[in-house]
Amino acid sequence: MNESYRAFFGLVKEPFGTELSIKEILETPDLKGVKDRFDYAVRLGAVALVTGEVGSGKSTALRYAASHLHPSAYCVFHITATSGSIIELYRQLLGELGTDTASFSKAVLLKRIRREIVEMVCGKKIHVVLVIDEASLLRMEVLAEIHTLCQFEQDSKPWLPLIMAGQANLVDKLMYRSSLPLASRIVARSHLEGVNRQDMEVYLKHHLAIAGVKTPFFDETAITAIHQGAGGLFRKANHLARGALIAAAHDQSLTVSADHVRLAATEIF
Ligand SMILES: Nc1ncnc2c1ncn2[C@@H]1O[C@H](COP(=O)(O)OP(=O)(O)O)[C@@H](O)[C@H]1O
Ligand SMILES: [Mg+2]
Structure with missing residues (x-):
């Protein structure tokens, strides 16, 4: 053009760009609302949702909220969901964790993820946060299983907070009975409007x-x-x-x- x-x-420079630095993000009330809910779910080791139309600012809000966690105390793993199987999601996460993802079974992949996260949380005393963007793309059977990632009960407290962003149909998918284990851990929701x-x-x-x-x-x-x-x-x-x-x-x-x-x-x- x-x-x-x-x-x-x-x-x-090119105006209205997509590659904004954190400092260039406009601090709207909605953005602060997402950050507060994000922090709350992280503190509780629970699940938060961010929904909104395409282009309403969800991904930007997630980046903004994550950038406020202290990098020496928190490690945020950011995954962009696909419509693939849970194995694909596990592989994506292991890739983020810097681990080999060769052709293992689902159970082995899950075990590896847990081991890595337990090592970070207990060994290195780092708080781990999982962010799944475009989560409305996740298949029903993936939503039915994802909570198993977050269950690391010790001291009766789950360790892995999960923040999911996506279009409004994510909420519909979470209303199904099969999604109940995940939905029951949701403690905060933001919806970004125009x-x-x-x-x-x-x-x-x-x-x-x-x-x-x-x-x-x-x-x-x-x-x-x-x-x-x-x-x-x-x-x-x-x-x-x-x-x-x-x-x-x-x-x-x-x-x-x-x-x-x-x-x-x-x-x-
Ligand atoms: N708080 C903000 N400050 C400045 N620009 C923003 C902000 N939120 C969104 N944008 C702009 O809008 C575009 C779309 O936002 P994005 O977060 O990608 O939306 P979504 O993830 O909901 O599709 C971004 O590339 C950016 O240019
Ligand atoms: Mg986005």
Whole structure:
């Protein structure tokens, strides 16, 4: 896509990017809500859920919450779920634990995971946290078994907190009887909605500031159009906002209006 819009607007980097550093994350009330619930589940050694539409900021919120755990005391294992079997999930986790995952049976894989985690928790006194993103992709039979990963009862306290993020159908899947052992350990839930117009304006300004902009280019009509077009969702807003900048640069206009957003919208789903 046309890169010259960056020079036209004097942007020091690609705006509305996905590779945000922790410091670049906008601290919204929703984000703090996720962090509080994340911390609570970690303290209890229990399960927390983060649900929301695609692009509502779930993965960013997980990264933000995990970044606040002290790295010398906590080790966070981050897995992106697939629709594969539980063996695949165990392999992914063992890969994160830095262990060989050759063709062992399910029972052996589980034993190895437990051994590694017990060694970290008891031997090295490190708190281990498991984060599963895109958990709505997990099969029912995987959700039915996953709790066995978390049961390391000693001093009557489970050791492995689990934070799962995914789309709203994750909750539906957890209502099935087979998911009950896992669902019964859920102590906190956050649901990320699209933001309102005012918060969208703050969001857009924040991302422009990251790209080195002091005076935002979006006029009021553009902000409304981005907010409505994106349904308040951040990822879609990123695409619309960037597309609108490109359209405005094409017009040699330093002000971005709703017309530019509409032009951008014709190329975006
Ligand atoms: N708190 C935030 N601050 C700044 N940008 C954010 C924030 N939350 C989300 N974003 C932006 O929105 C995009 C989509 O967010 P993401 O966390 O990937 O959503 P989800 O995991 O719900 O699909 C990110 O790449 C980032 O650009
Ligand atoms: Mg995500």
